Amino acid sequence: MEGFKVETIINNAPYIIETGYFAKQANGAVIVRQGDTAVLVTAVISEEAIADIDFLPLTVDYRERSYAYGRIPGGFVKREGKPTDREILISRNIDRPIRPLFPKGFYNDVIISAITLSADDQFDPDVLAMVGASAALTISEAPFEGPIGAVRVCRVNGQFIVNPTYREIAQSDLEIVMAGTKDAIVMVEGGAKEVPEEEILEAIMFGHNELKKLIDIQEELKAKCGKEKIKIAVEEDLDIKEKLKKATYEKLKEAFNILDKKERNKRISEIFEEAIIVLQIPEEKKKRASLFYKEIVSNVMREKVAKEKIRIDGRKPDEIRPIWIKTGVFPRIHGSAIFTRGQTQAFVAVTLGAPGEEQIEESIELGEVTKRFMLHYNFPPFSTGEAKPMRPPSRREIGHGNLAERALEPLIPSEEEFPYVIRVVSDILESNGSTSMATVCGGSLALFDAGVPMKKHVAGIAMGLLKEEDSFVILTDILGDEDHLGDMDFKVAGTRDGVTSIQMDIKIKGLTREILEEALKKAREGRLYILDLMYQAIPEPRKELSPYAPSVVKLRVLPEKIPVIIGPAGKNIKKIIEETGVKIDIEPDGLIKIYSVHKANAEKAIEMINELTMDIEVGEVYLGKVTRVEDYGAFLELLPGKLSLLHVSQISDKRLKSAKDAVKVGDIIKVKVTEIDDQGRIKVSAKDVKESDEPKNKLIE
CATH class of the missing domain: 3.30.1370.10 (K Homology domain, type 1)
Known part of the structure; x- marks a missing residue:
């Protein structure tokens, strides 16, 4: 059976992509290998486009098979079940860099499936799956505008390493998963131990240079076996689009002067409904008109910022919304804080627990593992004013929680320093942009309020981008609309001394070094401003824990x-x-x-x-509980497992014929140890004990 294979060297190990002899009914299928780790990735594209949508219906599922690690799944049911948090997070990492590289107008279903077939103790399969998704799309019929390369970058002893081994990752002070095209970076996700921004930038540029090797071999594979791409038929009703623009453009400019999110969105919706009536747009074309209207709304917002340098809530590009902080919100909670930035509000609570309350996770690499620090993020529908019931955590909630947890974790004290299990829960009460970064700020404040001995506060901020050809504007502390209608969502968290967590998603085809450098610089300025306010609110961790904490x-x-x-x-x-x-x-x-x-x-x-641990000493007085009585004496338990004989002659100054005449089982007698013989037998006497003698034990029942 014919197959095709390409390869290169990454971190001194062969890196192989092959296709042609497996999963041939998928539109594209590859196996990506490094070391003994191998991932199968398939891409399937529906034959027909979905009508009346303006987004790519892309679904990504990454799954790790236990057999790949030589394990049988734990639990009662011996098979893999619903995806783990790790699998969900990796699925998100695969999705984010490929989504912006599909052309506008391509609305066919795209399903990416990735399965770990084999795994060694060296290389993590996650970045292999990211490359596999790109390779499968590149050789398929999908009009994918890649390929992309994806790598992990770590720094060990000052040296950057691409696709490090697990051992190297454990020794590093920086870990970034990133993806890019030959010309630009499209996705970044990672954490660090307070690493300065300029060093984060150098790590990203190092990774970008290295991932080009993976793009080269994908292009080589495409030349060998790539399929003809689907032609996109874009149906444009230019007449409706132009009329809609003329009817709404000036009104939208006025609407974007409304500062309140709900009032602004209400007015934007009203403008569309008015235009539908005035222009007499038929019912069957309303859906397409609504898609045109979204584009017009986006253009108005972008033009306002680009020309006037004034954002839709009246701020300048680098201005941060008003911040309000409250700590110690409810006395029964071990630690709590409300962090409000504009119309974004997070209520964050900290609970301290004892050993045994750790999060137990099933890792197919390590088996059963525990987490002492955990952060859970919840996004209830009421936070955006939606009349919907609450649901189990979504992929987005798991991803946001992981980002915030990674930001705070480097500052969490060791178990030796603070022997508690720590759970942080963020409930988003209001949402208008950057709730994950509000969670970081609120989490740090709540940890200080709980008395967790963190050495520093951690804050986070989300940066946006509006790019038109060669010009661009960086936006600090973005709104929800600026995230939705803009080109970038770049979240950076850290202390005054450096970055602890970073995440970047874009909607354009990539970012240059110049844009990244400017975004990191502005993010640091914004973070320092927020940190000053946080230190004013609570300058150091409380000296005492809550009376309700263990x-x-x-x-x-x-x-x-x-x-x-x-x-x-x-x-x-x-x-x-x-x-x-x-x-x-x-x-x-x-x-x-x-x-x-x-x-x-x-x-x-x-x-x-x-x-239980006390040792019996000759000459000391103890309380003894009578466990058995014979004529010649009584047996007493002085300590658990420590029996002694109180001879009948040592019970009283009076002469007794039998010990049974003076004591019974269950009596408590104060005695002095007179002898411990070579065989460890303990002899005691009650005759020389005074009323004032204090026993060494208390016989707690």
Whole structure:
């Protein structure tokens, strides 16, 4: 069976794309390999275009098969189920760089499916899948204006590495996944440990230079086996379009002077409805007219900014909307903040938890893993005034949450410094642009309010772009309409010292170094302004945790005492937890952490642990519980598992014929240890004990 193969070298390893002998009923199908990692990517295009839409109906599904990693799925059902968060995030990364590279007027369904067939311990399949999507489209009938290359860039010991191994990623201070054409960058997604903007830019340009190799081999593959592209038939009703423009243009210019989002959008809708009536546009052409109208609205907004340098809410291009901050919103929450920027508002809450409350995730690379810090983002419909019920988290919500989590994570203290599980939840109460960056700001404020010992605040801002031929305008703190009608959504988060998270999506065919440099510069200026306001609101983490948060008490025991604390089949540790309501974490080195909302419960747990770990000493006084009585004496339990014999002659100064005459099972007797023989047997006496002698144990029940 005939096949075609092209290859290059990336990070000293062969990088191969092949096609021709598998999945041949798809319009395009490739396998991309690096090392022993291999991903199958297919592209299927519908024969007919979807009528009356003005967007590309593109769907991307990336799935990781357990067999690729030599694993059987966990859980009761031994097969893969719904996509994991990782699979959703990778699907988004595949979608974002290819979507802007389809021509206007192409509205056929495009389905991209990517399956990890094999995976080694070196190379992540995610960037291979991104290249695979481009390659499958490039050799298919789809009028894709690529190809693109996609790589991961890390920096280890000051050196940039393209498509690093997992080990190199773990050692890096910067990790960026990016895609681009030969001439420009089309997508960036990544994080860093407070890396300056100029170094982020150098990493992006390094990656852009390297990914050109992947474009070259795709073009080579296309020359070998590429199919003829679909011709696009664009139906333009120029008469309606021109009439609609004349009827609405001046009114739209006035509408864009309305500062309130809802009022402005209401007026824009009214202008269209009025024009439909005046122009007597027939019902069957209303849908097409609405698509023309969207284009007119976009052009009016763009012209206003380009010519007047005034945005639709009255701001200058680099001006940030008014910011309002409130922390400690509700006393029962461990930490909370409201961050409002214009008509965008995030309510963010922090919950502190004990070990055992970590997020458990099934990683087919590592097996079962846990997350100590997690951020969840929710976007309820009421935030945009939509009359819709709330639904489970969408792909967009998962992506925004991941972006905000990545921004805050480098500043989260280690478990040794702050032994809590940390959950941040952002509920968007109002939305008019950049809710993910509002989540970053609100998350940092709420973490400070919760007393999490973060060393610095983290803020985020979204940048926009309006580009016309060789001129461009960078917009700071974009509105929802500026995101929708503009050319770029460039989100940058970080501290005063550097970037921690970055994400860029564009709607044009790529960005130059000049635009990226200007956007990063303006983003830093905006971020520093917001950080100043955040430090004014709450300059440092609170010194004390909320009284409703679990407190943690630490104590250390000898490692050999751990089995005693746990007890047979966990009997002792279960008893402590049941009687005190605390949560206990025991480290192999003997460090014990006790989590409890109530201090008294923690103290009781400590006493019970001390009871279990205490050593018996000759000459010391103890309380003993009678467990058995014989004529010759009584057996007492001084500590769990520590029995002693109280001889009948040592019970009292009076002469007793039998110990049964003086004591019974269950009695508590204060005794002094008189001897521990070579075999560890403990002998005690009650005769020399005074009323004032303080026992070393308390026999907690």
